[in-house]
Amino acid sequence: MGALCGGGGFSDRCFRLFPCVSDPARRATLGLKVALVMLHVVYAGVLFIINKELVEKTRQEPWYTAMYLLLFIVTLAQYFITSGSSPGYVLDAMRAVNEEGALSNRMSVASKQPASSKNGSVVITIDQSKVGRDLLDSNATSWTKLVMDMYPHGTSVRTVTCTHCNALQPPRTKHCQDCDKCVLQFDHHCVWLGTCIGQGNHCKFWWYISEETALCIWTGILYIQYLKSNISKPCYLVLTNQTTYELVRRRRIQYLRGIPERVFPFSKGACRNLYDFCCAPSNIYRMEPLPTAREIEEKSRPYTCFDILSCRCCC
Ligand SMILES: [Zn+2]
Numbered sequence: 296m297g298a299l300c301g302g303g304g305f306s307d308r309c310f311r312l313f314p315c316v317s318d319p320a321r322r323a324t325l326g327l328k329v330a331l332v333m334l335h336v337v338y339a340g341v342l343f344i345i346n347k348e349l350v351e352k353t354r355q356e357p358w359y360t361a362m363y364l365l366l367f368i369v370t371l372a373q374y375f376i377t378s379g380s381s382p383g384y385v386l387d388a389m390r391a392v393n394e395e396g397a398l399s400n401r402m403s404v405a406s407k408q409p410a411s412s413k414n415g416s417v418v419i420t421i422d423q424s425k426v427g428r429d430l431l432d433s434n435a436t437s438w439t440k441l442v443m444d445m446y447p448h449g450t451s452v453r454t455v456t457c458t459h460c461n462a463l464q465p466p467r468t469k470h471c472q473d474c475d476k477c478v479l480q481f482d483h484h485c486v487w488l489g490t491c492i493g494q495g496n497h498c499k500f501w502w503y504i505s506e507e508t509a510l511c512i513w514t515g516i517l518y519i520q521y522l523k524s525n526i527s528k529p530c531y532l533v534l535t536n537q538t539t540y541e542l543v544r545r546r547r548i549q550y551l552r553g554i555p556e557r558v559f560p561f562s563k564g565a566c567r568n569l570y571d572f573c574c575a576p577s578n579i580y581r582m583e584p585l586p587t588a589r590e591i592e593e594k595s596r597p598y599t600c601f602d603i604l605s606c607r608c609c610c
């Protein structure tokens with residue numbers, strides 16, 4: 296119980312220090328962003344830790360790594376720009392239209408004042424409470440008129456009113472259940488960005504997707520290059536029954552002289568080589584005789600379709 300209280304006190308202190316994390320929804324969004332940044336840092340960071348060749352390449356060609364890091368930073372920056380941008384909420388658009396409508400109403404009211412129009416200065420001498428009431432009325436009219444003009448004549452106001460926001464929806468608008476707001480030109484709600492994608496951030500979103508794709512492909516290529524240079528070589532040796540010494544010093548080794556380059560004299564086929572390497576009992580000494588001239592000739596024979604069908608290359 297005491298521990299629970301202690302935990303509660305700690306979280307209360309955290310919320311006081313960082314008010315933005317007191318809201319569970321904002322806390323989840325913040326956690327998502329931290330997780331995504333960490334994922335990027337680990338994905339790219341591991342590569343620089345394990346791939347010594349990349350570190351060496353960075354020393355020799357700094358511009359290559361600089362370009363990669365630039366893409367990395369630009370991608371993350373684009374992520375934050377997109378997630379922090381408004382997708383175009385109907386309520387914001389409505390407010391903007393209403394304010395504009397109200398301003399034009401006030402201007403038209405002021406222009407009717409005969410004294411003020413002479414010297415160009417605009418003076419409004421109307422009771423404030425009346426202004427507020429007028430603004431509300433004009434606001435509703437501005438937005439309603441604007442939206443209803445976008446629909447065919449005779450469309451019912453009720454059919455284009457969001458039942459959640461109680462706001463008139465222009466065409467291509469949809470109410471997002473996650474944001475609990477109507478979004479202009481709703482595309483989808485992106486859980487990774489923690490926001491809707493709509494009219495206001497659709498372009499930013501595609502820039503982010505393009506940059507993220509380029510970063511993933513580039514990082515993937517670096518991983519494949521690393522794996523190829525560090526894993527394919529041992530596999531190749533096992534599958535062809537060669538030692539590293541035989542691979543590197545082939546031309547200097549007396550018993551391999553005169554054997555064509557692509558012939559592996561001790562190979563018994565990929566499957567058998569793999570089986571012998573992995574499953575052969577370690578307490579038995581295996582001595583492998585050199586192949587005869589006839590066997591070498593047989594091995595150097597080019598593969599035909601029949602050889603592939605009969606698994607000559609593997610068995
Ligand atoms: Zn709505």
Ligand SMILES: [Zn+2]
Pocket residue numbers: 471472473474475483484485490491492
């Ligand atoms: Zn949403």
